[in-house]
Amino acid sequence: SGVANLTSLGLKFTGTSGAGTFTFTPASGTAATSSSVTVNPGAATKLAVTGTGTQTAGGSQTVTVTAQDASGNTVTTYTGAKNITFSGAAASPSPATTPTVAGTNFGTATSLTFTAGVATGSMILYKAESATVNATDGTINSNTGGTLNVTVSPSTMTKLAVSLTSPQINGTAFTGTNTLTALDAYGNTATGFSAAGNNITVTTTLTGAIT
Incomplete structure (x- = not known):
């Protein structure tokens, strides 16, 4: 009888919540705009x-x-x-x-x-x-x-970690995997560390020279 029940038709809006109007425009005739409608957020998902x-x-x-x-x-x-x-x-x-x-x-x-x-x-x-x-x-x-x-x-360097392969040969450059790593306080590699500004001295319990 000329009336559409928008509730029973399931009119639904999905988008940004807030206050706004809704306009209904026929193919011919004059459109109608609602008063302001507040759309609240849905349930937390x-x-x-x-x-x-x-x-x-x-x-x-x-x-x-x-x-x-x-x-x-x-x-x-x-x-x-x-x-x-x-x-x-x-x-x-x-x-x-x-x-x-x-x-x-x-x-x-x-x-x-x-x-x-x-x-x-x-x-x-x-x-x-x-x-x-x-x-x-x-x-x-x-x-x-x-x-x-x-x-x-990583944070700044606070400590060193060393790993040397054994055995080695006297008078010959060390072979294998031999690393000295700068670490921060939590064991991350301190990638910004430079020994140029924090010189490292190497000593040994053996008698001889280190180069």
């Missing part, structure tokens, strides 16, 4: 982790975790303390030091307080690597496009 894409081993940065609906809108009703578990970054080689968020190791749930769908925490990474940081509350997570890619650089 994923988490998004954001922060800085570079970090130094042992250094920290503040990461933000946001609850989002399927369209990427912030779900403001996702509030209060949530147990969030982080993954995607490895422990340093020597000593083995596990990365943390808010003082809790990756792989162990830490309580983050969400306000209007958003929470923050201090993240410390220790292994020099390209990490892909993921967060989950046990039901939803950030592995559907909401992970944070972080390139972790």
